[in-house]
Amino acid sequence: MEIKYIENGSVTSAKGFTANGICAGVKASNTTKKDLALIYCDKVCNSAAIFTKNLVKSDTIYVTKKHLENGTAQAVVVNSGNANACNPDGYEKAEKMCSLAADALGVDENDVIVASTGVIGQPLPIEPIASGIEKLKGTLSKDGGTSAAEAIMTTDTMKKQWAVETVLDGKKVTIGGIAKGSGMIHINMGTTLSFVTTDAAISSEMLKSALIEAADVSYNMVSVDGDTSTNDTLAIMASGYAGNKEITEKNDDYKTFTAVLTDAFKKVAKKLAKDGEGATKLLICKVDGAKDDKSAKIISKSIICSSLVKAAMFGADANCGRILCAIGYSGAETDVKKIDVSYKSAKGEILVCKDGNGLVFDEDKAKEILLEDEIEILVKLGDGNASAEAYGCDLTYDYVKINGDYRT
Amino acid sequence: MEIKYIENGSVTSAKGFTANGICAGVKASNTTKKDLALIYCDKVCNSAAIFTKNLVKSDTIYVTKKHLENGTAQAVVVNSGNANACNPDGYEKAEKMCSLAADALGVDENDVIVASTGVIGQPLPIEPIASGIEKLKGTLSKDGGTSAAEAIMTTDTMKKQWAVETVLDGKKVTIGGIAKGSGMIHINMGTTLSFVTTDAAISSEMLKSALIEAADVSYNMVSVDGDTSTNDTLAIMASGYAGNKEITEKNDDYKTFTAVLTDAFKKVAKKLAKDGEGATKLLICKVDGAKDDKSAKIISKSIICSSLVKAAMFGADANCGRILCAIGYSGAETDVKKIDVSYKSAKGEILVCKDGNGLVFDEDKAKEILLEDEIEILVKLGDGNASAEAYGCDLTYDYVKINGDYRT
Numbered sequence: 001m002e003i004k005y006i007e008n009g010s011v012t013s014a015k016g017f018t019a020n021g022i023c024a025g026v027k028a029s030n031t032t033k034k035d036l037a038l039i040y041c042d043k044v045c046n047s048a049a050i051f052t053k054n055l056v057k058s059d060t061i062y063v064t065k066k067h068l069e070n071g072t073a074q075a076v077v078v079n080s081g082n083a084n085a086c087n088p089d090g091y092e093k094a095e096k097m098c099s100l101a102a103d104a105l106g107v108d109e110n111d112v113i114v115a116s117t118g119v120i121g122q123p124l125p126i127e128p129i130a131s132g133i134e135k136l137k138g139t140l141s142k143d144g145g146t147s148a149a150e151a152i153m154t155t156d157t158m159k160k161q162w163a164v165e166t167v168l169d170g171k172k173v174t175i176g177g178i179a180k181g182s183g184m185i186h187i188n189m190g191t192t193l194s195f196v197t198t199d200a201a202i203s204s205e206m207l208k209s210a211l212i213e214a215a216d217v218s219y220n221m222v223s224v225d226g227d228t229s230t231n232d233t234l235a236i237m238a239s240g241y242a243g244n245k246e247i248t249e250k251n252d253d254y255k256t257f258t259a260v261l262t263d264a265f266k267k268v269a270k271k272l273a274k275d276g277e278g279a280t281k282l283l284i285c286k287v288d289g290a291k292d293d294k295s296a297k298i299i300s301k302s303i304i305c306s307s308l309v310k311a312a313m314f315g316a317d318a319n320c321g322r323i324l325c326a327i328g329y330s331g332a333e334t335d336v337k338k339i340d341v342s343y344k345s346a347k348g349e350i351l352v353c354k355d356g357n358g359l360v361f362d363e364d365k366a367k368e369i370l371l372e373d374e375i376e377i378l379v380k381l382g383d384g385n386a387s388a389e390a391y392g393c394d395l396t397y398d399y400v401k402i403n404g405d406y407r408t
Numbered sequence: 409m410e411i412k413y414i415e416n417g418s419v420t421s422a423k424g425f426t427a428n429g430i431c432a433g434v435k436a437s438n439t440t441k442k443d444l445a446l447i448y449c450d451k452v453c454n455s456a457a458i459f460t461k462n463l464v465k466s467d468t469i470y471v472t473k474k475h476l477e478n479g480t481a482q483a484v485v486v487n488s489g490n491a492n493a494c495n496p497d498g499y500e501k502a503e504k505m506c507s508l509a510a511d512a513l514g515v516d517e518n519d520v521i522v523a524s525t526g527v528i529g530q531p532l533p534i535e536p537i538a539s540g541i542e543k544l545k546g547t548l549s550k551d552g553g554t555s556a557a558e559a560i561m562t563t564d565t566m567k568k569q570w571a572v573e574t575v576l577d578g579k580k581v582t583i584g585g586i587a588k589g590s591g592m593i594h595i596n597m598g599t600t601l602s603f604v605t606t607d608a609a610i611s612s613e614m615l616k617s618a619l620i621e622a623a624d625v626s627y628n629m630v631s632v633d634g635d636t637s638t639n640d641t642l643a644i645m646a647s648g649y650a651g652n653k654e655i656t657e658k659n660d661d662y663k664t665f666t667a668v669l670t671d672a673f674k675k676v677a678k679k680l681a682k683d684g685e686g687a688t689k690l691l692i693c694k695v696d697g698a699k700d701d702k703s704a705k706i707i708s709k710s711i712i713c714s715s716l717v718k719a720a721m722f723g724a725d726a727n728c729g730r731i732l733c734a735i736g737y738s739g740a741e742t743d744v745k746k747i748d749v750s751y752k753s754a755k756g757e758i759l760v761c762k763d764g765n766g767l768v769f770d771e772d773k774a775k776e777i778l779l780e781d782e783i784e785i786l787v788k789l790g791d792g793n794a795s796a797e798a799y800g801c802d803l804t805y806d807y808v809k810i811n812g813d814y815r816t
Contacts, residue, residue: 056735227714230736320494321638324529325464356494399808401805405723
């Protein structure tokens with residue numbers, strides 16, 4: 001497959017899309033941080049989305065689901081600073097956000113995707129959003145993707161945006177997106193808010209299918225803290241401006257589209273993990289030799305989710321017991337007498353466990369490897385040929401600090 | 409049921425039992441902390457134990473299981489400072505510990521229970537244990553329970569020991585025990601090492617059954633960090649010296665015995681949670697109105713295990729979103745529109761969520777309540793009559809610090 005990452009690419013890179021983000025003051029105390037974004041396409045798009053599996057859901061999810069029933073959308077309205085979850089009037093306010101955006105952009109309110117992120121259980125103030133949408137109206141541009149990416153950030157320390165070019169049916173196709181982290185992130189759907197646009201011609205059914213396939217090995221393999229958000233929404237809109245033959249079945253073009261999406265989502269997944277709340281290190285756990293895909297996934301996720309592994313990585317402590325322990329309680333069946341564990345980074349690789357037994361190893365070398373900010377935890381099982389990769393981060397003082405008083 | 413807690417009671421309170429603990433220097437760097445204990449009964453006891461469900465197990469567990477196949481034991485040998493897990497010669501060394509203890513105490517080596525706790529994957533040095541057992545020999549006493557309790561501590565900041573008196577068949581019966589915390593603690597069997605003695609006359613089958621029943625609502629409802637240890641062992645020995653009619657079936661005496669054990673284990677569970685690594689607060693989550701016992705347990709455990717709930721409690725932040733979110737992803741089915749949540753402590757009680765919606769509440773009052781060191785999180789579901797109670801602790805800077813470099 002052809003794939004080219006576009007420097008400073010964003011959710012506006014694909015043909016037909018503009019966006020912008022501003023500070024609307026959703027939180028009364030906020031007078032500077034961008035917290036409201038609009039994404040717009042000049043035509044109605046085939047669209048799809050996947051959502052959090054948390055039973056407790058923001059009403060934005062019910063509204064967006066309803067609006068995507070017909071498989072089309074033309075705009076996204078999204079705020080940070082308040083999750084609009086667990087509020088008695090959440091549904092009406094989510095609908096209000098859509099109708100305000102629809103009026104401002106001249107689109108059908110049923111073609112608006114709505115999302116919110118922030119504090120749960122506090123009433124959403126609609127006034128700053130209404131006046132914010134008025135301000136945004138007429139300011140949307142190809143350059144506005146970055147501002148939109150900034151507007152959906154909560155505790156993120158860096159914005160997440162990307163765009164890639166590929167070729168489908170001989171035509172240049174662009175896909176781009178924005179995403180947010182960085183806490184309440186766990187493996188149970190396309191974690192976080194993420195909005196993707198493309199000029200590919202592709203049906204909403206195929207978009208949905210591609211989203212699920214790509215998210216399964218990327219967003220669904222990230223954990224920051226084991227907590228699944230109430231607001232997770234991963235939505236995609238396709239304008240069709242690239243002029244390729246519309247993808248309506250799982251043909252080669254579908255496979256290429258999905259592979260490109262997967263590649264980009266994996267990069268985003270790593271960014272989400274690396275920018276996890278308080279994180280100083282990206283952890284990539286690669287499991288090989290598992291008896292099946294499910295076991296490989298379960299084991300890699302169990303390691304990446306272990307508080308003890310995460311704290312040991314923060315301390316650059318090459319403790320193999322933490323890894324073995326997390327494999328042992330993962331729930332997957334494996335022969336514990338055939339487990340090898342290594343740590344790897346830009347500074348080298350070191351084997352710390354062979355055949356399920358801890359090794360005596362060079363502690364100085366191990367420390368040097370683990371002091372890097374991207375660490376691979378390599379687990380080789382002797383049970384088969386399946387493999388998986390999961391993404392996480394270390395557990396730090398700052399995670400505790402950030403979440404000790406999140407609301408203020 | 410009659411139950412009387414004995415001041416300074418311990419694993420030696422019941423008739424027939426003596427113990428002691430000393431510094432054997434299991435870790436070469438340790439010259440002061442007690443790290444080796446013996447518990448002894450002057451007769452062979454009916455015995456039972458339950459163990460970690462982690463697939464990766466210390467060899468001490470396989471040896472103890474084998475020794476308890478006939479339902480009897482007469483002594484316990486246990487060290488801290490090294491888990492004797494994931495070592496190629498772990499089994500032989502665990503057996504060696506038993507034969508050394510057996511020789512020193514003049515008992516059958518098949519009647520010795522062995523346990524270890526500490527670093528995983530490092531060879532267990534048998535020499536300090538051999539000379540330690542020699543030193544311990546002849547020093548066991550009724551006063552030695554406290555030293556034994558100290559010898560099994562790892563990152564614990566306080567020793568855990570207890571004893572109670574009750575009446576069975578008109579006879580005074582004593583039950584006592586010691587336990588250790590305080591990290592790698594999670595709901596999957598009688599977490600931690602815990603040794604219990606009693607002078608009740610009771611068969612090994614009934615001991616096993618009572619252990620399982622009591623652990624299920626106590627040890628199995630504690631989580632410090634979601635990590636299940638490789639070494640968990642909860643063992644009980646019954647000397648029969650109390651002279652009651654031996655319990656061999658689930659009669660009223662069995663029920664009393666189990667109820668007393670449960671009461672004591674719940675107290676230990678709270679101590680384990682309160683002394684969780686780095687913890688400043690005990691969290692007790694009480695769920696009422698669940699549709700069945702399983703749902704009540706799943707929901708209470710999900711809340712107590714949430715890193716975001718734990719960090720919010722550390723920060724005394726009355727964030728109800730964290731609680732609702734943890735209920736939502738717990739996996740239990742419940743009507744999210746019927747959830748009430750309150751926080752309670754010695755300073756009062758405050759409702760923060762009603763019918764699944766966040767409330768506007770007195771933040772100062774909530775802060776005052778949450779600044780206490782024992783917090784109850786009260787969840788009322790509207791789905792039925794089942795209830796459950798889970799025990800946990802806050803997530804603090806010190807948890808990260810302790811586990812950032814556990815091995816050194």
